[in-house]
Amino acid sequence: MSENISRFFRDLRTAIAGTEHNFTSGSLNRAIFMLAVPMVLEMVMESLFAVVDIYFVSKVSVDAVATIGLTESVIMLVFAIAIGISMAATAMVARRIGEGKPEEAADAAWQSILLGISVSAVLGISGLIYAPDILRLMGGSEQLIAQGQNYTRWMFGGNLTIMLLFLINAVFRGAGDASLAMRTLWLANGINILLDPILIHGFGPIQAMGVEGAAIATTIGRGTGVLYQLYHLFNKGSVVTIKRHNLMFKPNIILRLINVSLGGIGQYLIGTASWIFLVRIIALFGSDVVAGYTISFRIIMFTILPSWGLSNAASTLVGQNLGAGKPDRAERSVWRSAQYNLVFMLIVATIMWLFAEPLVSFFNAEGNVLHTGMLALKYISISYIFFAYEIVISQAFNGAGDTKTPTKINFFTYWIFQLPVAYLLSVTLNLGAEGVFITILGSISLAAIIFVAIFKRGNWKQTEI
Secondary structure (H helix, E strand, O other): OHHHHHHHHHHHHHHHHOOOOOOOOOOHHHHHHHHHHHHHHHHHHHHHHHHHHHHHHOOOOHHHHHHHHHHHHHHHHHHHHHHHHHHHHHHHHHHHHHOOOHHHHHHHHHHHHHHHHHHHHHHHHHHHHHHHHHHHHOOOOHHHHHHHHHHHHHHHHOHHHHHHHHHHHHHHHHOOOHHHHHHHHHHHHHHHHHHHHHHHHOEOOEOOOOHHHHHHHHHHHHHHHHHHHHHHHOOOOOOOOOOHHHOOOOHHHHHHHHHHHHHHHHHHHHHHHHHHHHHHHHHOOOHHHHHHHHHHHHHHHHHHHHHHHHHHHHHHHHHHHHHOOOHHHHHHHHHHHHHHHHHHHHHHHHHHHHOHHHHHHOOOOOHHHHHHHHHHHHHHHHOHHHHHHHHHHHHHHHHOOOOHHHHHHHHHHHHHHHHHHHHHHHHHOOOOHHHHHHHHHHHHHHHHHHHHHHHOOOHHHHOOO
């Protein structure tokens, strides 16, 4: 017994230190543990920041919380593109590392950064110019726009930090260096958390900036994280090291990245566009409902981001093992990761269902805000049973470089099913926001069933990147 405990803590220290990077042999359980621990801890910090951020903003006003909800629903487009390119970067880097080609992995890393910078420049300029119009389009009142437009400008203007944080961490994960990705996000979000109360509510000579202060804190924190990433990416001690000869524009690699990332971007743009329309439907019922939904969404993100970390571990294992010519090991890693994820999500779902009211009321929610947040938590927590498999298997497809299959599934479940049903239940049948929450439960359950059925066919094992 004592020997098993000692082994567990040794493995835990090794996982956090990040001294192992190749997971194409040895114990599969240990490989999942080594990757999942830093990835889950990374996402725990991201989750913590999301909760802390909305906690401080909730003390400003309901409109301030609603501003974050409306802005995030649109800036999810930036996340969608960043995640899509990141999928391509992780898949390509993991495959090259599995093949024993670190130089080609470095080429893929640098080209993905160039691609990300180009896209973020266009998005940043557009957001800076059209911030008030974005909020107005999403149903924000003139009072909300006046208070929140600078928040939106900062978030879009600083989107390069979002893009690079995702991309470079994706490179680290693909290389099996999940510990470095973890440390990056802990640094970035730690600074966010420290700056949030100072910039939002003021401290000493620093005047209170309200919701705008939250965006500034976020941009500074993420920017610091990016500098930390770049230092390690150009440091010879890293698994993937970018050298002078890698700093060239290589259109053939860019085209391969685009080819893989288009599916990834597509699947998240589909999900994001669906999310935007859902928020737009919810906005029909007033700022209180949007605020309640925003609070519940932050709580939900706090609980599912660790699950996302486990799914990222499956993605890296799939990429490296396919590169090493071990497709059966890649498949076993996915099913085992999904089983572990299910146990975790069942525990979280039970807690959310039983303690929905105190969780939402912690954020100064009352009345309709509290009621909406509780409804959202209770309905969506039920879907966690299905979500546990959906997220792991979708990331497994992406890790294999097959980003088109999840895109097709997302298109069907989010656009063909979710949007019409959400409008039907909430507006036509007068169920209000509850109709949207019921639809989210249904669409996640449907997506999980489809993902499992298609994954079992095994066609993803033949994907070339």
